Amino acid sequence: MRSTTAGPRFEESVTPILDDAGPLPHARLRTRPDADSSDDGEAPGIKTTAPKKQTRRHIKCKCGSCGYTARTSRKWLDLVGAPLCPKHGAMAVCAQDDGQD
Numbered sequence: 386m387r388s389t390t391a392g393p394r395f396e397e398s399v400t401p402i403l404d405d406a407g408p409l410p411h412a413r414l415r416t417r418p419d420a421d422s423s424d425d426g427e428a429p430g431i432k433t434t435a436p437k438k439q440t441r442r443h444i445k446c447k448c449g450s451c452g453y454t455a456r457t458s459r460k461w462l463d464l465v466g467a468p469l470c471p472k473h474g475a476m477a478v479c480a481q482d483d484g485q486d
Contacts, residue, residue, distance in 0.1 A: 444462060444478060446468055448477075450470070451472055453470045453472070453473075453476070455468045
């Protein structure tokens with residue numbers, strides 16, 4: 386058996402508890418698999434209505450000499466360039482953000 390389903394006895398015993406608890410303060414979980422995207426624009430396979438996790442918007446810059454890293458927005462890179470390393474000066478803009486640290 387890979388999954389369990391609620392039987393009538395379980396639903397009968399848990400219904401009063403859920404009614405007393407009221408709505409829970411979290412995103413709605415979708416329990417039925419969807420073949421197509423849903424009405425709310427979610428992709429197939431999404432199991433929650435919670436907002437998507439925010440990704441990094443800053444670009445990583447790294448000193449080639451000591452490895453000092455800093456992040457800055459694309460706006461500031463375009464306006465004034467990469468930040469400066471406290472020891473060695475100009476830093477390199479990483480072409481691909483590896484998503485670590």
